[in-house]
Amino acid sequence: MHRARRWVQIQRFLIxxxxxDDDTNISVTTTLPIEANRTRxxxxxxxxxxxxxxxxxxxxxxASAWIIIENVGNAPENQIAISWDSTDWxxxxxxxxxxxxxxxxxxxxxxxxxxxxxRLPQFQIM
Numbered sequence: 584m585h586r587a588r589r590w591v592q593i594q595r596f597l598i599x600x601x602x603x604d605d606d607t608n609i610s611v612t613t614t615l616p617i618e619a620n621r622t623r624x625x626x627x628x629x630x631x632x633x634x635x636x637x638x639x640x641x642x643x644x645x646a647s648a649w650i651i652i653e654n655v656g657n658a659p660e661n662q663i664a665i666s667w668d669s670t671d672w673x674x675x676x677x678x679x680x681x682x683x684x685x686x687x688x689x690x691x692x693x694x695x696x697x698x699x700x701x702r703l704p705q706f707q708i709m
Contacts, residue, residue, distance in 0.1 A: 623656040625663065626696075638701070645702040647679075652689060653696035663689040677702045 596616045603609040629636030630649045640646025654660045664687070667676045679685050681698045691697065 621656070621658045623658065623660070624654075625660065625691075626653040626655050627651075628653070630698075636701075638703075640703065645677075645704055647700045647702040650699050650701055651696055652691065652699055654691035654693060657693050659693060660689075660691045663691065665689070675704060677704060 596614050598612065598614050600610060600612045628634060628651045630651065632651075636648040636650050638646050638648025652663075665678055667674050677685055678689075679700045679702060681700075686699070689697065689699075
């Protein structure tokens with residue numbers, strides 16, 4: 584049985600040099616280019632995993648609803664700015680992390696998710 588040993592050097596390509604165990608004078612060297620494809624995408628879900636979240640609030644305080652934001656890509660997402668369309672309650676929604684800190688721009692690593700709340704300041708009946 585013949586086995587091959589390999590030596591790998593990583594740069595932006597792989598250099599493979601294979602030697603025959605029985606005779607190290609016999610070898611093969613090849614260069615393989617490395618190509619990495621970056622995928623991007625964010626998932627925004629409610630607490631039950633669907634695209635729905637329901638929130639509540641008391642008059643004069645902030646109304647809030649839980650959401651989960653996940654980076655479904657294979658690269659970091661830095662400074663994710665979130666903007667909101669106008670709602671029946673206004674367009675000045677705020678987003679907070681699970682410790683209660685307001686976040687204006689979110690940073691997520693590949694596959695990372697965060698539990699957050701979306702809050703509407705000074706909830707009032709219109």
